[in-house]
Amino acid sequence: MNEQTSHIHTALPQELPPANASALIYNDSGEYLLHLRDEVPIWEPGSWSLLGGGREPDDRSLEETIRRELCEEAGLDIPSLVPFAVEHARASDGTTVPIQIFAGPWSGDPTTLNLTEGVMLHWFRPEVMPRLRITPSTRNLVRRHAGMLHADRNGFAPSATDASVRTTAHRSPHPRTPSAATAGGRAVLNVIGAHLYLENSDGEVLLGLRHPDSAYAGSTWHFLAGHCEQESAVTCLVREAREEAGLVIDPADVTYAHAVHLVDTPGTQPRMQMVFHARRWTGTPEILEPDKCIRWSWWQPEALPEPIVPYTRAAIEGIQAGRLYTEMGWPLPTPSQAAPTRVLGIGDRNPVDQ
Known part of the structure; x- marks a missing residue:
């Protein structure tokens, strides 16, 4: 994309359909995948950009x-890609090229990808991008x-500006219709999270207060946790x-210790939040x-702080009650069921004591 690229249009251009496509790839930490271009005679050489390219006859x-393009350039397969916006890029000769932007989640390690074009791929948070060589x-x-x-994640209504982008794409950043597969027939992958249930000698549970600007659950108490990459949950x-x-x-x-199978909001990517108990550890939380x-x-399980991530509370309550599994946010199987949370019991003993 070029420095002279215009703003995102609020309607799909009628005079010239997009002939190029780019991917806005994001992970669960609020980072975006950018591609460092070669210093060769191409648009924006040596700058950070999105992966993508031109449409071919087939x-x-x-x-x-x-x-x-994602497969050819980086060996990437993003199961859930949805249209997000149409960008109009202007070349140095004045030619205007419409580019269809697709958005999709991926939480892998870009250093493991087989990059065939450009210099490298790297995750960046939006706030550091003004320091990069990147088009406005x-x-x-x-x-x-x-x-x-x-x-979407926090249940807020989009602003008028954001609503115009939603109109352009006709879709939000996430597919909005829950189903077993995407429209293209591909399976919907579940994000796997690993969470630490740590108890001290007083029976208190360790929780962390998220930074106010955190991409997820800002100013809210939560487990020490992370998303699985190319690794086991433990x-x-x-x-x-x-x-x-x-x-x-x-x-x-x-x-x-416990698992919460979660859908944050209808249509978003499902998450399996796995909670593990560590019987021993060394060090003091820093x-x-x-x-x-x-x-x-450290907090007593019966006196947890507020605000706390809802599934964190559900997991702690489940562990205390001796349950292994909780569901949250999934559509109810029958109209007669009123609660959005289902739990499965396994007996009287707390699994962290077994």
Whole structure:
């Protein structure tokens, strides 16, 4: 995309359909995947941009175009890609090229990808992008998408500006209709989260207060947690405990405690939030990632702080009651059921004591 790229239009252009497609790829930490372009005679050489390219004769749709480009350039397969906006880019000769922007979630490690074009791929948070060599239009796309994503996750109504982008795409950043598969027939993948249930000698549970500007659950109490990448859930837990709080945990001391199968809002990507109990650990909780957590505190399970992430409370209550599993946010199977949460009991004993 070029420095002269115009703003996002509020309606699909009628005189010239898009012939190019780009992907706005984001993860659950609020970061966006950017591609460092080569210093060769191409648009915006040496700058950070979105992955994408032009439509080829065999492409039956622009969705096929972006999926082919992602596969060819980086070996990427994003199961859920939805139209987000149409961008009009202007080349140095004055030619205007409409670009269809697709948005989709992915939480992998870009260093493991087989990059065939450009220099590298890297995750960036929106607030650091003004320091990058990047077009204002790409920065604006990320800012708008991040604002809509934050609003969707927290139940806020989009602003009038964000609503215009929604009109352009005809879809929100997430598919809005719950189903077993996307419109293209691909399975909907579930995000896997690993959460630490840690009790001290007084029976208190460790919770962290999220930073007010956190992409998820700002100013809210939550487990020490992270999303699984190319790793097992226990490996993820051990890594996050070390990186976030300086706690050293032996995987042999970790046992499964509870799981919450969650849909935050209707149509968003499902999440399996797995909670593990560490019987032993070394170290005292420290603030090592102040942009995510600003305080660690111990709380009695019957006197949890507010505000607290709802599924965190549900998991702690489930563990205390000796349950292994909770569902939240899923459509009810029958009209006669009124509660949005279902639990499965396993007996009288607390699983962290077994």
